[in-house]
Amino acid sequence: MATQPGIAMTMDKDAMVSVITCFYTEEAFLEETIQSVLQQTYTHWEMILVDDGSTDTSTEIAQRYAHAYPGKIIYLQHEGHANKGVCKSRNFGIANARGTYIAYLDADDVWLPDKLLNQIRIFEENPQATVLLEASEYWYSWQDTARKNIVIDIGTSPGKVYTPPELLMQLYPLAKGAAPCPSGMMVKRSVHDHIHFAEEFTGDNAVYEDQAFLAQLYLTQKIFVSSQWNNRYRQRQASQVYNVHQQGRYHRVRQYYLEWFRRYLNDHAIHDADIESLLRKALLPYHYPLYYSIFYTLPAKVRSKAKRVVRKLLNRMP
Structure with missing residues (x-):
């Protein structure tokens, strides 16, 4: 995406962005991910690398960059180099963040150079928004140069701020609109005063951890949806999402999420007839398979x- 002339001059230089990247055994991609942050045209950022118990050389890669960029790139690990899952790792990173804004970058994805610059500009133009979502480039050509990448827009009208719970009614997994990818998101730090990644989403269920986080945002935050895309979402057969689908475990994971969301609504005394109607329909194939059929x-x-x-x-x- 092109950057408009003069944008950098209007930026609040005190608006630090904390970039949270959690990794588990990602030696093939981690360095490229880190480099995409180092190449950002908006330079007031810190990158927090949370090692989730890696067993390959990605630990050494992260530590090397933290040593080369002290105070700029921070390496963290769980006690005893334990593997605790992506949600606990993200929350751990956020708890150590110093930024005014929080951005998430998966350890196998990359950002285009103007990602942070463009998103900070959008926040400044839309001060009422606390969350920013953007489109993503589904990145196939990294492995096969003959295959075209596809830009997937978020499944609603872009260029506006949505109030709760509008996006919940329009986007996957309760509706048909395409959901955002974590690597395209940015939130104000204050969002995490009350909202965290749901740490019960582990193992196969971690496929839906981003949806559990997004559901909390849709219910409580004012969200700007951008048509820009400044992130590349790497598509690969070794990913957890791919394996869950290929091995026939997707619907088990989807039901886990839907049951979690129903409990979340009850626990937070959220009663909305439209949401409840969508949720009942989503649960039909699991609760009443014959009726659904x-x-x-x-x-x-x-x-x-x-x-x-x-x-x-x-x-x-x-």
Whole structure:
């Protein structure tokens, strides 16, 4: 994305961004991720690298950069070099952050050079917003140069601030609109005074950890949705998301999230008829699979078969 001339001169130089990157055994990608932060045109940032018990050379890579950029790149690890999962690691990093803003960068993704500059500008132009979401480039060409990358816009109208709970009603996983990727997000530090990553999302269920965090934002925060994209979301077969889908465990993970969200609404005394209606519909295939099959899945299959029969009959007509 191009940067508008003169933007840097209007920036609040005291607005530090804390970049939170958690990693577990990411030696193939971590250095490229760190370099994409070092190349940012907005330079008032700190990068907090949280080692989630890595067993490869990514620990040494992170420590080397922390040594080379003292006070700028910070290396953290859990006690005993333990593996505690991405949510506890993110919360650990946030607890040690000094910035006015918090941005998240997954350890296999990268940012374009103007990512922070563009997002700080948007916050300054929309001071009522506490959260910023942007589109993402789904990055395939890193591995196969013949394959085109795809920019996925967030599934709602961009360029405006949404109030709670509008985005919950429009975006995945309760609705059809495409959800944002963590590496495209930025929030004001005050958001984390009351909202944290849900640490019960571990193992396969960590596939939905970002959705659990986003649900809390949708319910409480004013959120600016940008059409810009300044992040590349690496697509690879070794990812947890890919494996959960390929090995047929996705619906188990989705049900876990939906049940968690139902408990969250109850625990926080949130009663909204529209949200509850969407949630009941989302849970139908898990709570009432026969009903769901008859009233949702089966009619679609019947319609498809009917169309094929009609086409055959038409083709036989003289």
